[in-house]
Amino acid sequence: MHRHGKDALEHYEQMCLEGVEPDRVTFLVHLSACSHVAGLLDELGLCYFRSMGPVYSISATIELHASAVDLLGHAGHLYKAEDLVKTVTCGYMATATVLESLKLVGTAITE
16 A cells, blocks of 8 residues: 555645646545555645645535544544544534544544
């Protein structure tokens, strides 16, 4: 995944340089790549996530929110992940419960 994740991020940059606008699937791939490529944690992925609406007029689906939460979780930012979950009405209780339990037992949690 690491090599493919880096490739996916490079393809995204190339797409942008060529004027091809990303869609929801593109953002799902890139959030996942940021989540799983060592050294490309939350900042780059959140930049992608936050640019979807204002830059590309793409509304965040539950899948995109879940990918962003996963990204934050992999980076150890469970409190930020929980805050993001609270902005989504669908599935909040189940996800919030999981995040709360991870906060109680997790070790590498950062604010």
